[in-house]
Amino acid sequence: xxxxxxxxxxxxxxxxxxxxxxxxxxxxxxxxxxxxxxxxxxxxxxxxxxxxxxxxxxxxxxxxxxxxxxxxxxxxxxxxxxxxxxxxxxxxxxxxxxxxxxxxxxxxxxxxxxxxxxxxxxxxxxxxxxxxxxxxxxxxxxxxxxxxxxxxxxxxxxxxxxxxxxxxxxxxxxxxxxxxxxxxx
Amino acid sequence: xxxxxxxxxxxxxxxxxxxxxxxxxxxxxxxxxxxxxxxxxxxxxxxxxxxxxxxxxxxxxxxxxxxxxxxxxxxxxxxxxxxxxxxxxxxxxxxxxxxxxxxxxxxxxxxxxxxxxxxxxxxxxxxxxxxxxxxxxxxxxxxxxxxxxxxxxxxxxxxxxxxxxx
Numbered sequence: 001x002x003x004x005x006x007x008x009x010x011x012x013x014x015x016x017x018x019x020x021x022x023x024x025x026x027x028x029x030x031x032x033x034x035x036x037x038x039x040x041x042x043x044x045x046x047x048x049x050x051x052x053x054x055x056x057x058x059x060x061x062x063x064x065x066x067x068x069x070x071x072x073x074x075x076x077x078x079x080x081x082x083x084x085x086x087x088x089x090x091x092x093x094x095x096x097x098x099x100x101x102x103x104x105x106x107x108x109x110x111x112x113x114x115x116x117x118x119x120x121x122x123x124x125x126x127x128x129x130x131x132x133x134x135x136x137x138x139x140x141x142x143x144x145x146x147x148x149x150x151x152x153x154x155x156x157x158x159x160x161x162x163x164x165x166x167x168x169x170x171x172x173x174x175x176x177x178x179x180x181x182x183x184x185x
Numbered sequence: 186x187x188x189x190x191x192x193x194x195x196x197x198x199x200x201x202x203x204x205x206x207x208x209x210x211x212x213x214x215x216x217x218x219x220x221x222x223x224x225x226x227x228x229x230x231x232x233x234x235x236x237x238x239x240x241x242x243x244x245x246x247x248x249x250x251x252x253x254x255x256x257x258x259x260x261x262x263x264x265x266x267x268x269x270x271x272x273x274x275x276x277x278x279x280x281x282x283x284x285x286x287x288x289x290x291x292x293x294x295x296x297x298x299x300x301x302x303x304x305x306x307x308x309x310x311x312x313x314x315x316x317x318x319x320x321x322x323x324x325x326x327x328x329x330x331x332x333x334x335x336x337x338x339x340x341x342x343x344x345x346x347x348x349x350x351x
Contacts, residue, residue, distance in 0.1 A: 080257065082276050084308045114258045114274075137262040137349075147264055148335020149304055167305055167334055 045144070047164060051076070051155045052142040056110075056133035059120055064108070064133050067159075072106040073181045074155040075174070076143075078135060080111055081118045083149040085168045090126050092171050096178070097130045104157070104182055110135040112146055156181045222313035224306050224329065231316070233298055233328040239345045242268065248296055250328070255284060255315035256301035258351065260336065266300065267346035275301070275315030284315055288324065296326045302336025 046052075051066065051074070058064045066074070077093060079086035090109075097107045109132035111119040116134050123132050140146035143153065154163040154177055163177050242249060252269035254261045261271045273283030288297070297319065301311040312329055319327045332339045341347055 080303070082257070082274065082310050083304050084310065085304060112257060112259050135259065137259065140259075140263045145263060145337055145341065147260060147337025147341055148302060166338070168308070 044164070046153075046161050049161060050159050051153065051161045053159075054139055054142060056139075058131040058133045059116070059123060060131075062131070064131050066108070066155075069106050069108075069155075070159050071157050072104045073157060073178050074153075075105065075107045075178055076110065076153040076155060077107065078110045078112055078140075078143070078146045078149060078151040080113045080149055081122045082113070086150040087122070087126070088168075089150055089152075089171060090128065092175075094127060094129050096175065100179075100182070101130075105178060106130070109133070110139065112140070112149060154178050154181060156184065222310075222317065224301070224309040224312040226313045227316050227329045231327070231329055232331040234331055235339050235343065235345065238266075238298060238330055239343075242266075242346070250296040250298045251291070252298045252300065252330075253284070253287065253315075254301065255280065255299050256303040256309070256311045260303060262349070262351040264336065264341055264347045264349055266340065267348045269300070269348075271351065272299075272315075275299075275311035275313070275318070280311070281314060281318050284318060285322070288319065288322065291324075293323045294326055295324065296328075297324065298328045298330055300330035300332060300336075302330075302332040302340065304335065306331065306333050 053065075053067045055066075056064045066076075075093065075096070077086075077089070079090065081087075093107045093109075096105060107130035109123075109128065109130060111132060112135045113119050119132065119134065135146065143151075148166060150165075150167070150169075152165040152169070152174060153161050154165075154174070156162050162181055163174075165174055238250075238252075241247070242252075249268075252266050253272040254265050254269050255272050255275040257274065258271055265271070270287070272287050273280030275281060275284070288295070291297075299312060299315050299319070301309050301315075303309055303311065309332075316327065316329050
């Protein structure tokens with residue numbers, strides 16, 4: 001399993017190919033044998049549980065550590081350049097980050113593209129103002145299997161997943177939920 | 186007939202993809218003509234439902250199709266139909282070249298099933314160009330797997346066999 005996008009920025013601090021492969025295998029194995037064999041089951045099981053933490057480097061090379069966002073409401077969006085509905089959502093995410101970032105909202109994008117260059121171009125074109133990192137099979141498995149896009153999770157200030165939106169979703173519905181989470185202590 | 190009409194409507198877009206060396210790949214994603222080659226452009230008669238493909242693959246009788254995933258390689262690595270192969274993203278010139286190379290030595294009557302499942306059916310950018318390519322190459326027994334929502338919901342969640350890894 002190739003993990004080129006997280007080389008040096010994977011789950012293991014040293015980011016070796018061996019460890020990335022091992023962790024990816026363990027995560028997928030957990031999906032298959034420890035969580036009822038179906039990713040959707042695993043994905044739904046994530047609701048109201050601590051969000052799986054991960055570390056990556058974002059497109060600028062800066063460290064992206066989910067654990068650092070405790071105290072903020074995190075909108076974790078899995079997307080790709082070839083996903084038309086994803087690109088429909090992203091301008092709204094940019095606006096939300098701009099308007100509510102200071103109040104504690106943090107959008108994080110995880111691209112499930114195979115080619116980082118395409119991602120960089122689109123991120124620049126859409127003036128994305130939040131961190132974007134490249135995803136991989138291991139990260140997908142951590143989040144219950146990212147087997148269709150877009151996919152968005154809302155994580156509360158305590159690091160607990162409170163909502164999951166798969167496919168084309170009414171943006172007003174997502175906004176209502178993150179605003180409610182933002183209002184909570 | 187409507188089948189030909191569908192493809193004629195998207196022929197310019199496919200030409201643009203196939204001539205991708207002249208066009209930045211990123212520009213292909215935002216080209217308006219791309220919509221004409223969405224999965225929705227594939228005639229209903231050429232579609233195969235997930236339960237039907239699963240039944241075919243589970244059957245010990247008859248010929249099994251060559252099943253090719255023509256979407257994201259990363260999503261293929263997460264999970265794909267057991268026994269299927271990755272054949273390149275249909276929305277990219279490099280992906281179509283990979284598909285063309287894969288089928289180059291096959292008889293035109295080969296039974297093949299293409300699938301993607303990256304996005305809701307009408308928004309999939311990969312399946313339409315890939316299906317049209319095989320049609321244009323003269324393959325006569327190609328079906329497209331109808332995945333309404335995404336591969337996870339419409340295949341994996343149903344408990345149909347999958348494999349992991351690239």
